[in-house]
Amino acid sequence: xxxxxxxxxxxxxxxxxxxxxxxxxxxxxxxxxxxxxxxxxxxxxxxxxxxxxxxxxxxxxxxxxxxxxxxxxxxxxxxxxxxxxxxxxxxxxxxxxxxxxxxxxxxxxxxxxxxxxxxxxxxxxxxxxxxxxxxxxxxxxxxxxxxxxxxxxxxxxxxxxxxxxxxxxxxxxxxxxxxxxxxxxxxxxxxxxxxxxxxxxxxxxxxxxxxxxxxxxxxxxxxxxxxxxxxxxxxxxxxxxxxxxxxxxxxxxxxxxxxxxxxxxxxxxxxxxx
Numbered sequence: 538x539x540x541x542x543x544x545x546x547x548x549x550x551x552x553x554x555x556x557x558x559x560x561x562x563x564x565x566x567x568x569x570x571x572x573x574x575x576x577x578x579x580x581x582x583x584x585x586x587x588x589x590x591x592x593x594x595x596x597x598x599x600x601x602x603x604x605x606x607x608x609x610x611x612x613x614x615x616x617x618x619x620x621x622x623x624x625x626x627x628x629x630x631x632x633x634x635x636x637x638x639x640x641x642x643x644x645x646x647x648x649x650x651x652x653x654x655x656x657x658x659x660x661x662x663x664x665x666x667x668x669x670x671x672x673x674x675x676x677x678x679x680x681x682x683x684x685x686x687x688x689x690x691x692x693x694x695x696x697x698x699x700x701x702x703x704x705x706x707x708x709x710x711x712x713x714x715x716x717x718x719x720x721x722x723x724x725x726x727x728x729x730x731x732x733x734x735x736x737x738x739x740x741x742x743x744x745x746x747x748x749x750x751x752x753x754x755x756x757x758x759x760x761x762x763x764x765x766x767x768x769x770x771x772x773x774x775x776x777x778x779x780x781x782x783x784x785x786x787x788x789x790x791x792x793x794x795x796x797x798x799x800x801x802x803x804x805x806x807x808x809x810x811x
Contacts, residue, residue, distance in 0.1 A: 626654020742770025
Protein backbone atom coordinates (compact mmCIF):
# COMPACT_ATOMS: atom_id res chain seq x y z
CA UNK A 538 0.00 0.00 0.00
CA UNK A 539 2.85 2.39 0.86
CA UNK A 540 4.39 1.74 -2.55
CA UNK A 541 1.14 2.63 -4.33
CA UNK A 542 0.71 5.82 -2.26
CA UNK A 543 4.24 6.84 -3.15
CA UNK A 544 3.71 6.08 -6.85
CA UNK A 545 0.40 7.96 -6.87
CA UNK A 546 2.24 11.02 -5.50
CA UNK A 547 4.84 10.61 -8.24
CA UNK A 548 2.08 10.29 -10.81
CA UNK A 549 0.40 13.51 -9.60
CA UNK A 550 3.72 15.32 -9.82
CA UNK A 551 4.36 14.01 -13.34
CA UNK A 552 0.83 14.87 -14.43
CA UNK A 553 1.27 18.42 -13.18
CA UNK A 554 4.51 18.77 -15.13
CA UNK A 555 3.01 17.32 -18.28
CA UNK A 556 -0.08 19.52 -18.08
CA UNK A 557 2.08 22.62 -17.86
CA UNK A 558 4.01 21.82 -21.03
CA UNK A 559 2.89 21.81 -24.66
CA UNK A 560 3.46 18.35 -26.08
CA UNK A 561 1.02 18.89 -28.97
CA UNK A 562 -0.16 15.29 -29.23
CA UNK A 563 -2.40 16.33 -32.15
CA UNK A 564 0.73 16.52 -34.29
CA UNK A 565 2.38 13.46 -32.76
CA UNK A 566 -0.47 11.08 -33.51
CA UNK A 567 -3.01 12.94 -35.67
CA UNK A 568 -5.81 12.29 -33.18
CA UNK A 569 -7.59 14.19 -30.45
CA UNK A 570 -6.03 13.73 -27.06
CA UNK A 571 -9.36 12.43 -25.70
CA UNK A 572 -9.44 9.57 -28.17
CA UNK A 573 -7.38 7.07 -26.21
CA UNK A 574 -7.86 3.60 -27.66
CA UNK A 575 -9.12 0.93 -25.29
CA UNK A 576 -7.56 -2.25 -26.67
CA UNK A 577 -8.68 -5.68 -25.43
CA UNK A 578 -5.86 -8.19 -24.99
CA UNK A 579 -5.94 -11.83 -26.06
CA UNK A 580 -3.01 -13.90 -24.81
CA UNK A 581 -2.59 -17.25 -26.56
CA UNK A 582 -1.08 -20.31 -24.94
CA UNK A 583 -1.56 -23.88 -26.15
CA UNK A 584 -4.37 -22.65 -28.39
CA UNK A 585 -6.36 -21.12 -25.55
CA UNK A 586 -7.07 -17.61 -24.30
CA UNK A 587 -5.28 -17.16 -20.99
CA UNK A 588 -3.98 -14.53 -18.60
CA UNK A 589 -0.76 -14.76 -16.60
CA UNK A 590 -0.06 -13.19 -13.23
CA UNK A 591 2.94 -10.84 -13.49
CA UNK A 592 4.06 -12.71 -16.58
CA UNK A 593 4.57 -15.94 -14.65
CA UNK A 594 3.88 -18.96 -16.88
CA UNK A 595 3.22 -21.02 -13.77
CA UNK A 596 0.37 -18.72 -12.71
CA UNK A 597 -2.07 -19.05 -15.59
CA UNK A 598 -5.82 -18.58 -15.73
CA UNK A 599 -7.65 -19.99 -18.75
CA UNK A 600 -10.57 -17.81 -19.85
CA UNK A 601 -11.57 -19.55 -23.08
CA UNK A 602 -10.73 -22.52 -25.27
CA UNK A 603 -11.87 -20.52 -28.33
CA UNK A 604 -9.75 -17.38 -28.89
CA UNK A 605 -11.57 -16.57 -32.14
CA UNK A 606 -14.87 -16.43 -30.28
CA UNK A 607 -13.29 -14.08 -27.75
CA UNK A 608 -11.95 -11.85 -30.54
CA UNK A 609 -15.38 -11.69 -32.16
CA UNK A 610 -16.93 -10.83 -28.80
CA UNK A 611 -14.64 -7.84 -28.23
CA UNK A 612 -15.19 -6.69 -31.81
CA UNK A 613 -18.98 -6.89 -31.41
CA UNK A 614 -18.75 -4.78 -28.24
CA UNK A 615 -17.04 -1.95 -30.09
CA UNK A 616 -13.32 -2.54 -29.56
CA UNK A 617 -11.35 -0.30 -31.94
CA UNK A 618 -8.42 -2.73 -32.09
CA UNK A 619 -7.22 -6.06 -30.68
CA UNK A 620 -3.91 -6.83 -29.01
CA UNK A 621 -2.79 -10.45 -29.36
CA UNK A 622 0.27 -12.04 -27.78
CA UNK A 623 1.51 -15.53 -28.65
CA UNK A 624 2.90 -16.50 -25.25
CA UNK A 625 4.28 -19.77 -26.58
CA UNK A 626 6.03 -17.81 -29.31
CA UNK A 627 7.42 -15.24 -26.89
CA UNK A 628 9.06 -17.98 -24.85
CA UNK A 629 10.27 -20.12 -27.77
CA UNK A 630 11.34 -17.42 -30.22
CA UNK A 631 8.96 -18.35 -33.03
CA UNK A 632 5.23 -18.06 -33.65
CA UNK A 633 3.45 -21.14 -32.27
CA UNK A 634 -0.25 -20.31 -32.63
CA UNK A 635 -0.18 -19.31 -36.29
CA UNK A 636 -3.41 -20.99 -37.40
CA UNK A 637 -5.43 -19.29 -34.67
CA UNK A 638 -3.75 -15.99 -35.48
CA UNK A 639 -4.63 -16.39 -39.16
CA UNK A 640 -8.23 -17.24 -38.30
CA UNK A 641 -8.53 -14.12 -36.17
CA UNK A 642 -6.81 -11.97 -38.79
CA UNK A 643 -9.24 -13.13 -41.49
CA UNK A 644 -12.32 -12.71 -39.31
CA UNK A 645 -11.68 -9.26 -37.87
CA UNK A 646 -13.10 -6.08 -39.30
CA UNK A 647 -10.99 -4.07 -36.86
CA UNK A 648 -7.19 -3.81 -36.86
CA UNK A 649 -5.11 -6.36 -34.97
CA UNK A 650 -1.65 -5.97 -33.49
CA UNK A 651 0.39 -9.04 -32.63
CA UNK A 652 3.52 -9.86 -30.67
CA UNK A 653 5.35 -12.86 -29.29
CA UNK A 654 8.14 -14.72 -31.09
CA UNK A 655 8.58 -12.32 -34.02
CA UNK A 656 12.31 -12.43 -34.64
CA UNK A 657 12.82 -12.16 -38.42
CA UNK A 658 11.63 -10.26 -41.50
CA UNK A 659 10.00 -13.32 -43.05
CA UNK A 660 7.70 -13.73 -40.05
CA UNK A 661 6.76 -10.06 -40.17
CA UNK A 662 5.88 -10.32 -43.85
CA UNK A 663 3.83 -13.48 -43.30
CA UNK A 664 1.85 -11.91 -40.46
CA UNK A 665 1.10 -8.72 -42.39
CA UNK A 666 -0.09 -10.81 -45.33
CA UNK A 667 -2.29 -12.79 -42.91
CA UNK A 668 -4.20 -9.63 -42.01
CA UNK A 669 -2.27 -8.41 -38.98
CA UNK A 670 -1.99 -4.61 -39.13
CA UNK A 671 0.88 -4.10 -36.67
CA UNK A 672 3.64 -6.39 -35.45
CA UNK A 673 5.22 -5.95 -32.04
CA UNK A 674 8.95 -6.46 -31.64
CA UNK A 675 10.11 -6.93 -28.06
CA UNK A 676 13.05 -9.26 -27.57
CA UNK A 677 14.34 -8.33 -31.03
CA UNK A 678 14.67 -4.71 -29.95
CA UNK A 679 17.25 -5.78 -27.38
CA UNK A 680 18.94 -8.68 -29.14
CA UNK A 681 18.72 -7.66 -32.79
CA UNK A 682 18.26 -3.89 -33.29
CA UNK A 683 19.34 -4.33 -36.92
CA UNK A 684 16.12 -6.26 -37.51
CA UNK A 685 14.13 -3.38 -36.04
CA UNK A 686 15.92 -0.90 -38.30
CA UNK A 687 15.19 -3.04 -41.36
CA UNK A 688 11.56 -3.60 -40.32
CA UNK A 689 10.96 0.12 -39.79
CA UNK A 690 12.48 0.89 -43.20
CA UNK A 691 10.28 -1.68 -44.95
CA UNK A 692 7.05 -1.55 -42.99
CA UNK A 693 7.07 1.86 -41.24
CA UNK A 694 3.97 2.31 -39.08
CA UNK A 695 3.26 -1.42 -39.06
CA UNK A 696 6.09 -1.84 -36.54
CA UNK A 697 5.72 -1.30 -32.79
CA UNK A 698 8.38 -1.92 -30.20
CA UNK A 699 7.09 -3.48 -27.01
CA UNK A 700 9.05 -2.54 -23.90
CA UNK A 701 8.33 -4.85 -20.99
CA UNK A 702 9.87 -3.63 -17.76
CA UNK A 703 10.42 -5.02 -14.31
CA UNK A 704 11.47 -2.36 -11.77
CA UNK A 705 12.42 -0.08 -14.64
CA UNK A 706 14.59 -2.58 -16.52
CA UNK A 707 13.71 -4.47 -19.68
CA UNK A 708 12.81 -8.15 -19.61
CA UNK A 709 12.88 -10.31 -22.75
CA UNK A 710 11.92 -13.76 -24.08
CA UNK A 711 8.44 -13.88 -22.64
CA UNK A 712 9.48 -11.78 -19.64
CA UNK A 713 11.73 -14.61 -18.45
CA UNK A 714 15.13 -12.97 -19.01
CA UNK A 715 15.94 -9.81 -17.08
CA UNK A 716 18.40 -7.35 -18.59
CA UNK A 717 20.39 -4.42 -17.29
CA UNK A 718 18.94 -2.04 -19.89
CA UNK A 719 16.68 0.70 -18.58
CA UNK A 720 13.30 0.87 -20.31
CA UNK A 721 13.60 4.58 -21.13
CA UNK A 722 17.08 4.08 -22.60
CA UNK A 723 15.80 1.32 -24.88
CA UNK A 724 12.94 3.52 -26.06
CA UNK A 725 15.33 6.35 -26.82
CA UNK A 726 17.66 4.11 -28.83
CA UNK A 727 14.73 2.62 -30.75
CA UNK A 728 13.34 6.06 -31.58
CA UNK A 729 16.72 6.99 -33.03
CA UNK A 730 16.57 4.10 -35.52
CA UNK A 731 13.06 4.87 -36.72
CA UNK A 732 10.53 3.35 -34.31
CA UNK A 733 7.46 5.56 -34.10
CA UNK A 734 5.23 3.80 -31.59
CA UNK A 735 5.77 1.89 -28.33
CA UNK A 736 3.88 -0.37 -25.98
CA UNK A 737 5.05 -0.02 -22.39
CA UNK A 738 4.15 -2.79 -19.94
CA UNK A 739 4.99 -2.87 -16.26
CA UNK A 740 5.34 -6.60 -15.65
CA UNK A 741 4.83 -6.38 -11.90
CA UNK A 742 1.34 -4.95 -12.48
CA UNK A 743 0.26 -7.18 -15.35
CA UNK A 744 -2.61 -9.47 -14.44
CA UNK A 745 -2.76 -8.22 -10.85
CA UNK A 746 -5.93 -6.07 -10.95
CA UNK A 747 -4.17 -3.36 -8.93
CA UNK A 748 -3.36 -0.21 -10.91
CA UNK A 749 -0.94 0.91 -13.62
CA UNK A 750 2.50 2.24 -12.80
CA UNK A 751 1.49 5.81 -13.60
CA UNK A 752 4.84 7.32 -12.70
CA UNK A 753 6.75 5.01 -15.05
CA UNK A 754 4.24 5.61 -17.85
CA UNK A 755 4.50 9.36 -17.37
CA UNK A 756 8.29 9.10 -17.45
CA UNK A 757 8.15 7.16 -20.72
CA UNK A 758 5.77 9.65 -22.34
CA UNK A 759 7.90 12.53 -21.12
CA UNK A 760 11.14 11.01 -22.38
CA UNK A 761 10.10 9.67 -25.77
CA UNK A 762 7.47 12.12 -27.02
CA UNK A 763 6.10 9.48 -29.38
CA UNK A 764 2.82 7.51 -29.17
CA UNK A 765 2.82 5.27 -26.10
CA UNK A 766 0.32 2.48 -25.49
CA UNK A 767 0.19 1.58 -21.80
CA UNK A 768 -0.36 -1.89 -20.33
CA UNK A 769 -0.26 -3.62 -16.98
CA UNK A 770 -2.60 -3.27 -14.02
CA UNK A 771 -5.43 -1.36 -15.73
CA UNK A 772 -8.43 -2.29 -13.61
CA UNK A 773 -10.98 0.54 -13.61
CA UNK A 774 -12.40 3.16 -15.94
CA UNK A 775 -10.76 5.74 -13.69
CA UNK A 776 -7.39 4.25 -14.62
CA UNK A 777 -8.25 4.72 -18.29
CA UNK A 778 -9.17 8.34 -17.67
CA UNK A 779 -5.91 8.95 -15.84
CA UNK A 780 -3.92 7.42 -18.69
CA UNK A 781 -5.85 9.61 -21.09
CA UNK A 782 -4.85 12.70 -19.13
CA UNK A 783 -1.23 11.57 -19.20
CA UNK A 784 -1.40 11.50 -23.00
CA UNK A 785 -1.22 7.75 -23.62
CA UNK A 786 -2.31 6.89 -27.15
CA UNK A 787 -3.87 3.63 -26.04
CA UNK A 788 -4.49 1.32 -23.11
CA UNK A 789 -4.29 -2.45 -23.35
CA UNK A 790 -6.81 -4.07 -21.03
CA UNK A 791 -6.63 -7.76 -20.27
CA UNK A 792 -7.69 -9.44 -17.08
CA UNK A 793 -10.07 -6.66 -16.01
CA UNK A 794 -12.21 -7.29 -19.09
CA UNK A 795 -12.35 -11.02 -18.45
CA UNK A 796 -13.27 -10.62 -14.77
CA UNK A 797 -15.83 -7.91 -15.45
CA UNK A 798 -14.00 -5.23 -13.48
CA UNK A 799 -14.18 -3.19 -16.69
CA UNK A 800 -17.20 -3.47 -18.99
CA UNK A 801 -15.94 -2.65 -22.47
CA UNK A 802 -19.06 -0.89 -23.78
CA UNK A 803 -19.30 1.22 -20.65
CA UNK A 804 -15.62 2.13 -20.82
CA UNK A 805 -15.88 3.09 -24.49
CA UNK A 806 -18.90 5.27 -23.79
CA UNK A 807 -17.32 7.04 -20.84
CA UNK A 808 -14.06 7.65 -22.65
CA UNK A 809 -16.03 8.95 -25.62
CA UNK A 810 -15.11 6.55 -28.41
CA UNK A 811 -18.66 5.49 -29.32
